[in-house]
Amino acid sequence: MEDLAPKIIFWVFAALMLGSALIVVAGKNLVRSAFALLATFFSVAAFYVMLGADFLAGAQVLVYVGGILTLILFGVMLTNRIYSLELNTPRFQVVPGALVSAAIFMILVTVVRVTPWKQASIVEEGPTTARIGQALMNQYVLPFEVASVLLLIALLGAAMLVRRRTDL
Amino acid sequence: MDRLDAVSSLKYFVPELVLVLTLIGVLLCDLISKNRAPMERRLLIVLPSLFGLLVALFFSVSIYFSASGPDPSDAQALFSNMVAFDGFGSLLRILFIFTAIIILLFTIESRELRSVHHGELLVLLLTVTVALIWMANSINLLMIYLALETVSVASYIMVGYLKTDRLSNEASLKYILFGAVSTGTMLFGLSLLYGLTGSLDLYEIRAALMSEQVVASSGPALMVIIVLVLAGIGFKTATVPFHFWCPDVYTGAPTPVTAFLSVGPKVAGFAVLVRFFYGGMASSTGEQTWTMVGSVDWQTILMGISIITMTLGNIAALLQTNLKRLFAYSSIAHAGYIMMGAVALSDRGIKAMLAYVVVYLFMNLGAFLVIIVVHNNTGSFDIKDYAGIWRRSPMLTIVMGIFLFSLMGIPPFAGFLAKWYVFAAVIQAGLVWLAVIGVLNSAIGAFYYVKILKTMFMEGSDTAEPSSKLELHPLYAVLLFVLVVPNIVGLLLWGYLDRVTEYSHKLLDVM
Numbered sequence: 001m002e003d004l005a006p007k008i009i010f011w012v013f014a015a016l017m018l019g020s021a022l023i024v025v026a027g028k029n030l031v032r033s034a035f036a037l038l039a040t041f042f043s044v045a046a047f048y049v050m051l052g053a054d055f056l057a058g059a060q061v062l063v064y065v066g067g068i069l070t071l072i073l074f075g076v077m078l079t080n081r082i083y084s085l086e087l088n089t090p091r092f093q094v095v096p097g098a099l100v101s102a103a104i105f106m107i108l109v110t111v112v113r114v115t116p117w118k119q120a121s122i123v124e125e126g127p128t129t130a131r132i133g134q135a136l137m138n139q140y141v142l143p144f145e146v147a148s149v150l151l152l153i154a155l156l157g158a159a160m161l162v163r164r165r166t167d168l
Numbered sequence: 169m170d171r172l173d174a175v176s177s178l179k180y181f182v183p184e185l186v187l188v189l190t191l192i193g194v195l196l197c198d199l200i201s202k203n204r205a206p207m208e209r210r211l212l213i214v215l216p217s218l219f220g221l222l223v224a225l226f227f228s229v230s231i232y233f234s235a236s237g238p239d240p241s242d243a244q245a246l247f248s249n250m251v252a253f254d255g256f257g258s259l260l261r262i263l264f265i266f267t268a269i270i271i272l273l274f275t276i277e278s279r280e281l282r283s284v285h286h287g288e289l290l291v292l293l294l295t296v297t298v299a300l301i302w303m304a305n306s307i308n309l310l311m312i313y314l315a316l317e318t319v320s321v322a323s324y325i326m327v328g329y330l331k332t333d334r335l336s337n338e339a340s341l342k343y344i345l346f347g348a349v350s351t352g353t354m355l356f357g358l359s360l361l362y363g364l365t366g367s368l369d370l371y372e373i374r375a376a377l378m379s380e381q382v383v384a385s386s387g388p389a390l391m392v393i394i395v396l397v398l399a400g401i402g403f404k405t406a407t408v409p410f411h412f413w414c415p416d417v418y419t420g421a422p423t424p425v426t427a428f429l430s431v432g433p434k435v436a437g438f439a440v441l442v443r444f445f446y447g448g449m450a451s452s453t454g455e456q457t458w459t460m461v462g463s464v465d466w467q468t469i470l471m472g473i474s475i476i477t478m479t480l481g482n483i484a485a486l487l488q489t490n491l492k493r494l495f496a497y498s499s500i501a502h503a504g505y506i507m508m509g510a511v512a513l514s515d516r517g518i519k520a521m522l523a524y525v526v527v528y529l530f531m532n533l534g535a536f537l538v539i540i541v542v543h544n545n546t547g548s549f550d551i552k553d554y555a556g557i558w559r560r561s562p563m564l565t566i567v568m569g570i571f572l573f574s575l576m577g578i579p580p581f582a583g584f585l586a587k588w589y590v591f592a593a594v595i596q597a598g599l600v601w602l603a604v605i606g607v608l609n610s611a612i613g614a615f616y617y618v619k620i621l622k623t624m625f626m627e628g629s630d631t632a633e634p635s636s637k638l639e640l641h642p643l644y645a646v647l648l649f650v651l652v653v654p655n656i657v658g659l660l661l662w663g664y665l666d667r668v669t670e671y672s673h674k675l676l677d678v679m
């Protein structure tokens with residue numbers, strides 16, 4: 001019985017994630033898609049919790065649900081006549097597309113099943129924040145700094161793109 | 169090989185630090201100079217950028233020579249095995265900084281960029297330069313991804329820099345869409361590789377792939393990983409089938425940016441290819457050849473990509489009427505030639521790739537400079553508008569002729585040397601027919617290069633003033649000279665280039 005509970009939780013969240021992701025992609029209403037994305041992000045956070053990655057789960061909720069998604073919703077709702085907007089998503093080449101997707105899916109499933117994946121040793125459960133902080137300041141200090149350059153340049157590019165031509 | 173921590177790594181990291189400081193400094197200079205006269209403001213951003221790049225170039229050259237000698241024990245892994253410090257990376261570092269200096273000078277008098285403020289463009293250029301260096305030196309999957317993403321994001325903005333130009337916007341958008349998909353694909357492949365080997369370090373990955381248990385049953389997974397990772401690398405190097413963005417982006421971007429994209433990210437992409445496959449998926453036999461690790465024959469995959477890339481690039485280039493588009497396909501074809509070096513699985517192949525990119529830098533940037541000069545005068549990129557250029561500026565025609573003959577690979581010029589290196593490497597590896605395909609492709613390539621030259625000699629019928637001289641800015645004249653001389657004396661520098669590549673290719677086997 002003890003093994004059963006995590007499995008049920010896993011499948012519930014997996015179903016939630018896939019179902020909501022499908023609505024995001026196929027939905028014709030932009031607001032509905034944005035709210036479905038919320039469920040997707042939450043389900044991913046749930047997986048992080050199940051893997052014992054507490055900090056990652058928190059960051060996922062704060063950054064994606066709290067930050068990015070709220071921004072998307074703001075953008076969507078501030079747009080004029082958003083509720084009457086019908087998303088125009090024409091479908092091309094349905095049959096070939098479905099065949100290719102199915103083939104890729106089969107290949108990936110086969111690969112996942114036959115490959116001897118590296119098993120990580122079971123780590124002690126507990127707060128991961130301190131360990132992440134130490135890794136960022138020691139082993140991963142260069143990627144950490146490179147990421148800051150990347151963010152600086154993304155900020156600069158965003159500012160440049162939204163700026164009016166007159167106030168150069 | 170030593171594995172250095174962050175503090176003791178810093179002394180090997182001076183050029184990169186200089187570049188990052190410069191880019192922050194230029195950003196600040198741009199902000200504080202806001203109320204000054206345009207010309208003064210221009211100087212306040214161009215001069216610090218140029219100064220920073222020159223200082224970085226000085227340090228990279230001195231590092232290259234002080235780490236001198238053929239002793240591979242100089243190689244270091246910096247920042248806890250994040251980036252390598254070796255001859256290969258040291259040479260490419262010089263190459264990237266030199267390219268950035270040339271491109272910086274290209275932007276100054278370009279007609280397309282005349283009406284826009286250059287501040288952000290130079291900051292972006294400096295960022296891409298330092299990220300290219302990181303990309304070419306990464307020996308860790310996380311660093312490869314981060315450096316590649318930094319290059320991509322900055323390139324998207326540079327391509328769309330002409331905000332009021334519809335083609336530039338379209339190019340930027342297409343670049344982002346293709347880039348996001350291919351980077352995501354590559355990231356998925358890298359995650360599978362991590363799952364298979366349990367490590368992000370390329371050399372630990374190689375060790376894991378060599379264990380018998382993994383070799384026996386990881387074939388399908390490794391195959392999927394290699395295909396997915398090649399999507400990311402192929403996007404950067406513009407090799408088939410990940411080249412679709414190339415013609416539109418090259419046409420829409422401001423020409424100096426196009427010139428930069430055709431050299432910088434492409435060369436860095438090949439550096440990642442070499443680091444990834446020769447660092448993580450092959451081991452040196454000690455006799456100047458390499459054997460593949462794991463159960464997937466990636467040599468054949470690369471060979472297929474190389475053949476399709478050069479053939480498709482050359483044939484599609486035949487049909488183009490816009491010169492920037494033609495050079496997009498020409499650069500795709502050249503990616504195919506460079507890839508041949510990686511197929512050879514030998515030290516000689518890596519040397520050939522290095523020699524090719526050094527020569528390619530000079531001939532391709534030179535050709536793009538001629539395009540910029542002509543566009544400054546005529547405002548057109550169409551080949552038909554090149555009619556009568558011979559009458560208007562014989563010097564420019566001769567210089568363009570030298571670049572084009574070099575791109576063709578005709579003997580007295582440096583391009584021949586590059587091609588000779590690559591073909592010799594694959595012949596030595598026993599792949600004679602691959603070299604034959606390469607030679608046939610060079611022949612196809614000659615058609616469209618000669619077509620440009622022929623048009624320049626033709627009489628310009630519909631030009632209003634056929635006898636008016638083309639204006640050549642003194643700065644561009646100096647740059648043309650700098651770029652054309654290595655193409656002419658290429659064969660004399662043969663021995664020198666050989667020594668440089670001999671030292672520079674010694675990188676990966678010791679680690």
